[in-house]
Amino acid sequence: MTEEQKAEEKKGSILVVGGGISGLTATLEAAEVGYEVFLVEKNPYLGGRVAQLKHYFPKLCPPACGLEINFRRIKDNPGITYYTLAEVESVSGAPGNYDVTIKLNPRYVNEKCTCCGECTKACTTEIPNEFNFGMDTTKGAHLPYEMALPMRYVISPKILGTDDAKRCVESCQYDAIDMNMQAQTINVKVGAIIWATGWKPYDATKIDNLGVQYRNVITNMMMERLAAVNGPTQGKVLRPSDGKEISRIAFVQCAGSRDENHLPYCSYICCMASLKQATYVREQFPDAKIYIFYIDVRAPGHRYEKFYKKIKEDENIFLIKGKVAEVQEDPDTKDITVVAENAVTGEKIREKVDMAVLATGMVPNTADTKLPGELKCDPDGFVVSSLAGGGMFATGCAAKPLDVTSSNQHATGMALKAIQTLVSS
């Protein structure tokens, strides 16, 4: 008779702050080996930046599929408690024993919501759609995005106390809307904390020579939304000023990156993102001319190099070594002219295009928001993990600029570091 091998009982809990791809991975990796995990996300949905992308590179598959699997795993795991619209207010204690206060902001929609959408129809207030970087608006009552987790509508505090709020409440036949919902505070005790607080695109308005004031100059993340089927143009890449189709487009690499006046570091993903976005344009406009202006194309590793080589084979994709440093707009046609020096031929180039995409870099959210607790940040605002002391770890783009694959690898590693803290304390 074989003796039953019982796994050692898992003691202690882990807090993961941030429900993007890194936070989701860290949560699942720790929870699926038996630890209790609290996941805290400040947005009303999980998924983070990845949820805004049209495709991953280099496989060019939609992130929805990977997110769906992760959401399924989260829902199936009783060890995971996740909170959305939630923020960590304070952290005290030491590795192995932290007291954490979490503020839960009101969603004004409870678990009875069936996503029927009647409240959206009833609501008249339009608010800028942050999910689409303000390129369109959304109603005061809306679903964050098609496959949001939790699958539940959210009501903007902006309509609080208005007639719209009343209309929303009246429209809901499931009693799911509660405009009296208040913010709550909860306390959890955890042994380790993983900060997966993510990133935001660099504020392009700080770059005064790349024409960010012109409508047809957009950022790479805006391009993702333009190309995504659930974006403001239902996935059709049309230029913002007049909805014209794209016949010529320029990608401006290192827009504010590797630049002491802006972000001194390389954000790692922007070259691959632009190469990927070239495929969005190519797919929709087979004859469009695509100009990519770069300092160096950084396609690290075998798979990315292969992707880069494949893109280079396209006869209508022109990769030009030379950073765009001046952008003009034709006031009548709203066409954009990008100016660069081709550093190989030594000629100044003025390329007139329908639209220009600025490949802006990543800024850690911790660059301008101080996190609670004794956390160290490097001069650029990235969180430094206390690998020696244990207890507090940063992962994903809170730690350094990373792509999705590396974020997942990093998050898995940090989940293990968190577990080690629990085991040793």
Add this chain to the structure above:
Amino acid sequence: MANSYWVEPDVKFVRQLKTMGGDTLKKCYQCATCSVVCPISPEERPFPRKEMIAAQWGLKDKLVGNMDVWLCHQCNDCSTYCPRGAKPGDILNAVRGMTITEYAWPGWLGKIVPDARFWWLLLAIPIAIFLVLLGATGYLKIPEGEIEFAKFFPTLLVDLVFVPLATLWIPLTFGIGISRFMKAIHNNAVAEGKAKRNDLNIPDFLKSLVCTIPTILSHSKFSQCTANKDRYLAHLLVLFSFAGLFVVTNIFFVALYILQLPGPYSQANPVKIFANLNAIALLVGVILMISNRLKDRGPNVGKGSYFDWSLILLVLGLVATGGLSELTRLAHLPSIAYPMYFAHLVFVFCLFAYLPFSKLAHLVYRTLAMAYSRYALREPCE
């Protein structure tokens, strides 16, 4: 670019460039932002990106004979936008200094004028000449009575020094430097395809030179700068007051030797009034230059090297001693006025004698390069 190029790095040149204010050159990573943000760089083969890589690689022949470094007016728009703090504006300024040294004749003077270790020697030369001259003729004392500088330093002795300086020394030394320079920029422009004509035709070149003069007088290139546009006014004041004082000097030369009218002249004399106005403009201009250079323009804009400051301080010394000589003369302070005049002559000597070797040589080199750029049909005359 199809032609292959045998790279022969001149490490010594790179080191020299660094001491001339080009210490940031290795930071450049060739993004070419500078060539685009430069408001005065030409469309074809723009600068300064290509100069930056040539500087990093120690490709001296691509730099000292390069007219483009002289088309640069150091607006510093390039340095302001440079993502790496490589300061292309400072590098090109350093290259210009190296060019002056490179083509200088005699070479040893070309080397010691920009060398901060020898400032005392440069001052000692005129002091020694003047002391010997005055001592030998028995003038080395403070004269009695009404102050007249000619009683202390006879005009004939002054001219014995300055006339040969202006008519022999400068034409000879600078002439050699200039002809070397012209050959070099022509060869470089032809070799790099910047020139649309391969010959060097003197009458045509002179025509281009004439059409360049208005650009220089109006400072129209300088005024296109954005980051450093305040430097435009300072430079304009200094250039025009120098030109004015040059005119005044010639008028008084004619007055003295042809019309036989020795000084000092009345303060109401229109030429004297003009001279004083120019002196004031020069003082204001040079003070503006100093304050502009000391102004904090952020980490990407350098404050200049010894080569820049030695000329600015020389001009300041020149105008200060000149003005004080006049004021103390009018105030009847012989014990200050005469030594002040002596110091003034020392500075005038330095300005003239070291003209071909100091930053002041840019007056000619930049003019010639701008004219050549037009001659080569890169920026043709309108």
